[in-house]
Amino acid sequence: AQKITQTQxxxxxxxxxxxxxxxxxDTSDPSYGLFWYKQPSSGEMIFLIxxxxxxxxxxxxxxxxxxxxxxxKSANLVISASQLGDSAMYFCAMRxxxxxxxxxxxxxxxxxxxxx
Amino acid sequence: xxxxxxxxxxxxxxxxxxxxxxxxQDMRHxxxxxxxxxxxxxxxxxxxxxxxxTTGKGExxxxxxxxxxxxxxxxxxxASAVPSQTSVYFCASSDLGGGKxxxxxxxRLTVL
Numbered sequence: 012a013q014k015i016t017q018t019q020x021x022x023x024x025x026x027x028x029x030x031x032x033x034x035x036x037d038t039s040d041p042s043y044g045l046f047w048y049k050q051p052s053s054g055e056m057i058f059l060i061x062x063x064x065x066x067x068x069x070x071x072x073x074x075x076x077x078x079x080x081x082x083x084k085s086a087n088l089v090i091s092a093s094q095l096g097d098s099a100m101y102f103c104a105m106r107x108x109x110x111x112x113x114x115x116x117x118x119x120x121x122x123x124x125x126x127x
Numbered sequence: 128x129x130x131x132x133x134x135x136x137x138x139x140x141x142x143x144x145x146x147x148x149x150x151x152q153d154m155r156h157x158x159x160x161x162x163x164x165x166x167x168x169x170x171x172x173x174x175x176x177x178x179x180x181t182t183g184k185g186e187x188x189x190x191x192x193x194x195x196x197x198x199x200x201x202x203x204x205x206a207s208a209v210p211s212q213t214s215v216y217f218c219a220s221s222d223l224g225g226g227k228x229x230x231x232x233x234x235r236l237t238v239l
């Protein structure tokens with residue numbers, strides 16, 4: 012079994028500031044992948060960043076970085092220099108590679124609002 | 128076709144009717160997935176397929192069936208729709224190696 016927990020239903024951030032969205036996970040698989048997706052009000056799902064469980068370094072994609080702390084089972088998303096267009100729902104997800112191979116689990120999401 | 132397409136875009140369905148949601152990808156991905164997203168919540172996995180000819184049950188498979196006759200298509204069937212199946216349905220695909228999933232635009236289904 013695997014589980015994703017996002018404890019922040021809503022977050023506010025001032026434009027140009029950094030924000031951290033929390034994600035903790037649980038899985039029985041020894042290897043797995045962690046993902047973050049963005050869902051704007053238009054409804055599409057947009058991939059942001061990926062972290063493999065055996066990757067030595069934290070993943071970065073432009074303004075997005077993933078703060079991966081394996082021992083704490085956390086995979087927080089950091090958005091630097093927030094923009095108005097970052098206002099959206101953000102989902103943390105994971106996919107196991109062993110017992111849970113093929114099964115993806117999503118958290119309930121965090122709604123981020125960027126204030127001008 | 129570029130990426131993943133889903134049809135129909137939206138549908139209103141009477142309870143008890145049979146409905147098939149279509150999903151086609153042109154990226155030759157091995158793995159495909161069906162999710163439902165209820166209002167204000169995250170995505171829940173219904174069924175998945177790691178490769179053509181195989182399928183597996185996700186978190187909420189009851190009332191749904193899938194088939195994977197070839198690499199590109201992964202239809203989802205509701206044999207006898209019920210109002211609790213009102214949701215937005217997303218199809219996705221990925222390389223089996225575990226990379227990112229590419230999502231279709233979604234199908235908004237209302238069962239009355």
